[in-house]
Ligand SMILES: Cc1cc2nc3c(=O)[nH]c(=O)nc-3n(C[C@H](O)[C@H](O)[C@H](O)COP(=O)(O)OP(=O)(O)OC[C@H]3O[C@@H](n4cnc5c(N)ncnc54)[C@H](O)[C@@H]3O)c2cc1C
Ligand code: FES
């Protein structure tokens with residue numbers, strides 16, 4: 328493991344400047360470090376300089392008019408402990424709780440999870456189903472885009488050199504659910520993860536599935552078929568069948584394609600029923 | 611290397627870290643620089659919890675933490691158990707429940723449980739405490755005795 332120099336800028340401008348100086352040499356930002364340090368250990372990246380975000384004022388959480396804004400460096404455990412989250416965005420609480428272990432979540436962050444853009448991320452599917460947006464800041468100023476547009480493919484994002492994730496915004500509270508299947512409950516990678524949310528304003532359903540390369544995906548067409556309120560059992564069964572047929576799945580060391588297809592249908596059915604059971608979905 | 615004078619509090623004493631490389635992990639600082647061998651290395655990949663310490667009271671995987679990133683903070687390890695009421699209480703519960711065999715995982719479990727009790731209070735539900743220990747692996751005990759130790763460490767333990 329080649330050594331690196333750690334720099335700890337005190338301001339956002341300094342952070343951007345110190346990143347620009349090494350643009351091109353791969354990811355060199357550290358938030359919680361739970362992905363970056365393993366990537367360095369395994370030789371997937373070898374930055375000469377690592378820029379720490381720990382002094383930036385981004386460990387924030389704010390609810391305004393039902394919209395949630397989470398600073399990119401807030402530890403996931405602090406997000407999980409927000410008293411309003413389980414009620415307003417139950418699926419997001421469930422997905423955060425699913426990440427690693429308590430000790431991991433004391434350091435791991437939302438910004439790091441998005442920055443890594445792992446195909447098996449538990450947070451990205453839920454953020455997709457909640458129509459979340461990322462707020463970026465870089466040498467050319469700020470911009471905001473949907474998580475869907477931010478994630479490109481496995482470990483690829485639309486972050487420009489020198490650009491940082493400042494915060495993540497979830498536009499409205501939604502009844503929602505997040506379900507996963509793994510071999511070990513903690514510290515394991517989901518074979519399949521399903522995120523479901525119902526938007527009261529649209530009104531309508533969103534479904535996202537994670538656990539397979541190249542990236543977590545929204546199932547817009549299947550979600551539309553669920554209608555604008557509580558679906559009938561028949562409609563739901565049809566949607567689950569479609570989802571398990573249509574998602575791009577394959578076999579790997581964690582699960583076979585066949586098993587994954589069954590999981591998608593089963594977890595989707597359970598997740599939609601759980602959201603309906605919240606009593607917040609009109610008939 | 612940035613600031614050679616930056617210090618870290620470890621089990622109540624200042625640990626000066628002159629000349630420490632920026633990429634040093636907290637686990638290595640504790641075990642090799644400071645000689646505190648109570649904290650164990652299991653996997654070094656975040657999976658087993660054997661390296662768990664408290665940083666400012668919160669359970670933290672020392673194998674996945676840069677020491678520089680927690681500079682200025684306060685680290686408590688199993689070696690500081692005699693000075694920390696929660697660690698002391700949990701250690702006693704593990705002993706009383708005979709919740710160890712080889713003992714390699716025990717420092718991690720004790721520190722993780724002490725951290726949960728600090729966060730959630732001594733009357734937190736057993737289920738929540740057990741769920742909070744999912745990140746700790748034990749290859750000897752089958753967890754039944756550890757579950758007994760968890761029950762004993764709570765406030766309203768019989
Ligand atoms: C044992 C173990 C279990 C895990 N379990 C899960 C799990 O169950 N589910 C899951 O989804 N993930 C899991 N992970 C992966 C990881 O913990 C998460 O992805 C975590 O959220 C990463 O956050 P971090 O702050 O530690 O990221 P870091 O390692 O600090 O950063 C990750 C990447 O994002 C970049 N980055 C970080 N912050 C920013 C920012 N603000 N702006 C721009 N780029 C940034 C970094 O440069 C780096 O490339 C696990 C990891 C381990 C080691
Ligand atoms: S050694 Fe740190 S989690 Fe296993």
Ligand code: FES
Pocket residue numbers: 709710711712713714715716747748749750751
């Ligand atoms: S007692 Fe041996 S690993 Fe737990």
